[in-house]
Amino acid sequence: MTTALVYSDRFGAFHYGADHPMRPARLRLTFDLMSELGLTNLPDAVIIEARQAVEGELLLFHTPEYLRVLREANTGVIPVKGPEHGIGYGDNPAFKGVFEWSCYSTGASIQAAELVASGGADIAFNIAGGLHHAMPGRASGFCYLNDAVVAIRHLVDMGHRVAYVDIDAHHGDGVEYAFYDTNKVLTISLHESGQWLFPGTGLVTDIGIKEGKGFSVNLPFPPGAGDGLFARGFEEIVPAFIGAFRPDVLVTQLGVDTFSTDPITHLNLTTNGFERMVRAFKGFGVPWAALGGGGYDLGNVARAWTLAWAEMNGAAPPETIPEDFILKNGAIFKSDKLRDEPLKPLPDADVRIVEKDIAFLIREVLPMVLGQ
Ligand SMILES: [Zn+2]
Numbered sequence: 001m002t003t004a005l006v007y008s009d010r011f012g013a014f015h016y017g018a019d020h021p022m023r024p025a026r027l028r029l030t031f032d033l034m035s036e037l038g039l040t041n042l043p044d045a046v047i048i049e050a051r052q053a054v055e056g057e058l059l060l061f062h063t064p065e066y067l068r069v070l071r072e073a074n075t076g077v078i079p080v081k082g083p084e085h086g087i088g089y090g091d092n093p094a095f096k097g098v099f100e101w102s103c104y105s106t107g108a109s110i111q112a113a114e115l116v117a118s119g120g121a122d123i124a125f126n127i128a129g130g131l132h133h134a135m136p137g138r139a140s141g142f143c144y145l146n147d148a149v150v151a152i153r154h155l156v157d158m159g160h161r162v163a164y165v166d167i168d169a170h171h172g173d174g175v176e177y178a179f180y181d182t183n184k185v186l187t188i189s190l191h192e193s194g195q196w197l198f199p200g201t202g203l204v205t206d207i208g209i210k211e212g213k214g215f216s217v218n219l220p221f222p223p224g225a226g227d228g229l230f231a232r233g234f235e236e237i238v239p240a241f242i243g244a245f246r247p248d249v250l251v252t253q254l255g256v257d258t259f260s261t262d263p264i265t266h267l268n269l270t271t272n273g274f275e276r277m278v279r280a281f282k283g284f285g286v287p288w289a290a291l292g293g294g295g296y297d298l299g300n301v302a303r304a305w306t307l308a309w310a311e312m313n314g315a316a317p318p319e320t321i322p323e324d325f326i327l328k329n330g331a332i333f334k335s336d337k338l339r340d341e342p343l344k345p346l347p348d349a350d351v352r353i354v355e356k357d358i359a360f361l362i363r364e365v366l367p368m369v370l371g372q
Pocket of ligand 1: 168169170
C-alpha cells in the first residue's frame with residue numbers, strides 16, 4: 001500500500017476574513033499535528049507539493065466569464081460583476097488571494113486523482129479539497145471552484161468510472177448538479193437534512209435524471225443523528241451502491257462539520273463514527289482520492305484528518321496530543337485526546353425517518369444501478 005498527501009504550506013496562508021468560519025489555517029494545523037505525531041515521514045507515504053490548477057482544467061466545469069470575475073477578485077476588491085456570481089459578501093468574500101487559494105485546492109485534487117488513477121499511489125489525500133458547493137458560474141457556501149467536479153471530470157475524460165461519496169454535514173449539491181444526468185459517475189451524499197441546513201437540497205427522492213436516473217443518491221439525517229445512526233446509514237447504503245456500480249476510482253469528501261462541537265451544524269458525530277467510515281472507504285480496495293471539506297472547529301479538523309491519514313497508512317498514532325503542541329496552538333484543542341469519547345445515541349423517533357429512506361434507496365434506487 002502506498003499513499004500520498006498532496007499538500008502545500010501555502011494552503012494555510014489565506015484568510016477569508018476575521019469573522020468568517022472558514023479558516024484555511026486549519027490545514028496547516030492539521031499538517032503540523034500529523035508531523036507532531038510522526039505521520040509525515042512514514043516509509044510508504046510521500047508528501048507531494050500541491051500545484052495550482054490551470055485555466056483549461058477549470059473550464060471542465062466553470063464558465064469563462066465566472067473565471068474572469070474570480071481572477072479579478074484575487075486583489076481582494078469586490079469586482080463590479082462579483083455579486084452577480086455570488087462573490088463579495090457574506091459566505092463568499094472577495095479576499096486577497098481568493099483565486100490563488102481556489103486554484104491550489106483544485107490543483108491538489110487533480111493531482112490526487114491522477115496519482116490514484118495512474119497507480120502512483122493507492123490512496124491520495126488533499127485536505128484542501130472537497131469544496132463541493134461551487135457551481136459553474138457561481139461561488140456558494142465558502143466554495144469558489146469545485147475541485148471535486150474538476151477532478152472527477154478529468155478522470156471521466158481518461159475513461160474511468162468514478163464513485164463520489166460525500167460525508168460532509170452539508171449536501172454535496174455542486175457535485176450532484178455536475179453529474180445529475182450521467183451514469184458514468186455515481187454520487188452519494190449523506191448530510192443533515194436540507195430542512196434544517198444549507199443548501200436546503202438533497203432529498204432522498206432526488207435520484208438523477210435521464211441516463212443518470214438512480215446514479216444520484218441522497219441520504220438526509222435529522223439533527224442529532226450521532227455516530228450510530230449516521231454510520232449505520234453509511235454502512236447500509238454506501239457498500240451496496242459501490243458494489244453495484246463497481247467504480248475504477250473512488251473520490252470522497254471527508255467534511256468534519258458533522259462533529260458535535262461544530263459551530264454551524266447539528267449532527268453530533270465524533271471521531272468514532274468518522275473513523276468507521278474512513279475504515280470502510282479503505283476497505284473497498286478501490287484507488288481512492290480523498291478530499292477534505294467542511295469543518296469549523298479547528299481542533300476537530302486537525303484531529304479527524306490526522307486520524308484519517310493514519311488509517312489510510314495503517315499507522316497507529318499516539319492517543320495523546322503532546323502538551324507543548326497544544327500550548328503552541330492556543331485554546332484550539334479542548335482536550336489532549338486525539339479521539340473523542342463516544343456520545344449517547346439519539347431518541348427512537350429520528351431513527352424511523354432514516355430507516356424509511358434507507359429502505360427506499362435499497363428497494364427503488366439500487367436496482368437501477370444494478371441493472372445498468
Ligand atoms: Zn459542510
